[in-house]
Amino acid sequence: MPKRKQSSLKTLLKNKIGMTGLGIIIFFSLLAIFAPYITWNDPNTTFVANPWAVPEWATVFPPYQGLPPNLELTSSNIATWNNQIASHSLVTTSIGTDQIPNSLVSISRYSSDQVSDKYLEINASLPATIFPQSVVILNSSTTFNYNYKPPYNFYFGVFVFPVKVVNVTDFYFQFMLKNPSGKVYKLTNYLIMATSPQETISYNNGLSLNKWDAVALNTILPDVNVAALGPSGAGIPNTGLIYLNETGQYTFTLQLVAVTSFNPGFLSVKISNPYFFVLGRAYGLMGTDFEGKDLWSQFVYGSRISMEVGILAGVLSVLLGAFLGLFAGFFEGILSEVTMRITDIILVIPFLPLAIVFVTVITQNGFLAQSIYFWIIILFAVLSWPGVTRVIRSQVLSLKQRGYIEAARVLGARNMYILRRHLLPNVMGLVYANLALSVPGFILTEAALDFLFPGVSETPTWGRMLSMAYEHAASATYYGYGWWWFIFPGIAIVILSLSFVMLGYALDEIFNPRLRGR
């Protein structure tokens, strides 16, 4: 036995088609296993880049040339900025270091190693005024070069730590951007921002004493757009197209503004990690979807479900089918007759319609819907063992007539012994081949079910990706219908299915030349 096994393994290793198939299967298995290590984002995180970002490599093609990737345009270290104190008030600044809480890091879009522990402490004495008056205390600016096509959206903000606030009506931040031709855009507007329920920009609107907080703004939320562009700009989507529509040197300015009261006031604030972040229109290996989710990460995690459902359903159905086929072939009687009639019936039942109904019915029950893929595997196994049973049974029927079985019987071998030692080893090759050949059907059907029912689960799968791509294609005229979203999951399904077919044919050729006819 061991010797024979080795020789068939060798034949397989020499079979080019089989090895190609096996190689592809191993590749996708590695993707599935190491998914967390080869992706950079959770597949369900939104806005990892701009929605409908093309894959980064697509920027070598003319229509996508010069599209910006995700860009961190300014330095996170406040000490390197040009910090100017307003001359007319009594202000002192100093640089210190402090630990920035991790919870803020994700808001700012810095990665944890980019965050600088440097802060700038500002101590300002404010004059008393009869009416509240806005006084610019600090003017921090930095310059950056922007050499891409304009982005759709960008994020900006700063971390702030109010230390002491005495007799100050309010203080807030103001952000400005000067483009290469000298035009200055005010990105924020106090009147709107101070009352916005979504944004924290002023002391009265969300900042608390002795705690690091993030003033985080972006052009995706409409109040920033409207505030920045004034009445005429209301309703303009993709504000990035306006602000960053030139290439060259930009100046990004951050102002700390205090509002005086009728007593002499004192303000002490630490600021740290100012940022200006452009959401890329080209991102990663496979771009992003309509919500800015990383498609590469969805693709990699999607391979898990395909492999899992395909292989588990294949193993289950082939085990069941092989077991029944062995017994139906070996013991001829009522039971095996019944088994074969059952195969007749199941082969008539249309597979996909039944699966569709099954998924719908299962999802009516919230508890069962949680483990939907488990039930899909069971359904696939139950519906597809008959084909295997037929093949195995016909093989067993022919093997039974061979001389060596007769000889074993004459020598007094029991049924179970013959089954185990003589029939099983001879059928195993066929079992492997059937296993490999049944998997693609399961992968395709599972993908089809996900395509038809994208809502049954949150798990990213290739079928679900294609379904979402199909759903949003009509509205994506402007983005080339999201072609990158369509192509990769489909190709992956085809290649993975084909690789199993290739492996199956190779195994079939090796183990059993002439039994596949119906």
Added chain:
Amino acid sequence: MFVVLFVVAVINFIIFQVLPFTVLGIDPKTWFVPAGGTRSDVYLDKIRQEVIHNLGLDLPLQERFFQYIYAMFTFNFGYNVGGALDGPVADTILRFAPYTILLLGASTVASFIISIYLGIFSAHKRGKTFDKVSLITLLFFYAMPSFWIGSLLLLFFAFGLKWSPPNAESYFSGLTGLDFVYALLKAFLLPFFSLTLISVGGFYLIMRSSAIDIITEDYILMARAKGLKTRKILFKHVQKNSILPILTVFAISLGFVLSGAIITETIFGWPGLGYWSFVAIDTLDFPFEQAFFFIISLMVLVANFIADILYGIVDPRVRTSW
């Protein structure tokens, strides 16, 4: 055959009656929203009661079973529920079946012809470039998910080039006469093309391998030695003999072809039975679904039967063994 059909009906009963209501515990009273869902609660309750009574959901399980089997075999499928479709199920099926038959029939004939000719040529030129290219291409189509082919075609031809409408149903509904025929044909092309591509791969692979079997037979060598023209050999001797397996496979795969039609019809909005079965399942229209199922199974059985007869016609050797 009747036994099989009976068992299919039993399975149907289990899926659509026992599983949802008895095992999963869907309450028949809140199971569906009847058509005209905005009307008063009293009215809705009355409709629900009527439907529940018609389906026999107020009867004990065993009585309902006999009623169900009787209804199935007398083709009395009851009424649609759920609001997506209205009226008797038999009517809706008869209304939408022509679209499916048109689509499936045309694409099956097309893929048959293409796969037969390509298969024979491939077998004739096996190992050469033509064979390799067509084998790889069609193997690719064979492994392509039907929804992917469908959506790619939709992307290029309907959205990109605008040659064809993205949704067939809304494109030709409401039109009459020649306008209707023109719109129908225009909307027909993409689903037709997509379904043909899906089914041509499998047929081709079988056709090619059986044609290779025949071509290597001695009598083909003999025919060649006789000086017969290649074309005559291929399309007289080889074609006739190698067409047999494809017929059986077609009968067996009819169920799968119909499955492919569900997805293709849904993608292109082609208002056939597949499309409506998908819409109907969304609203839990079980009466429609069970009828659809029953009919598919019936059709697969009938197709098997027809394939047996066809086999006899095409291959006289089988007839003598009957």
